[in-house]
Amino acid sequence: MQLLLIHSDFIEFEAKRPTKMAEEIDDQAKKGRLEEALCAFIAVEKFDEDDPEAVIAE
Structure with a gap:
């Protein structure tokens, strides 16, 4: 899983x-x-579907 967070003045x-x-x-x-x-x-990437519990734990 990839996550990108951006805090900005406006969007x-x-x-x-x-x-x-x-x-x-x-x-x-x-x-x-x-x-x-x-x-x-x-x-969410394809290999994340194999073990969603491990992805959640990360």
């Missing part, structure tokens, strides 16, 4: 297109700006 976002399993959201929620944000990027 802006805009949804361009839905994913295959995205829920419906109104247009107002598709873009925005957050002040003093903590952004977490998490990537």
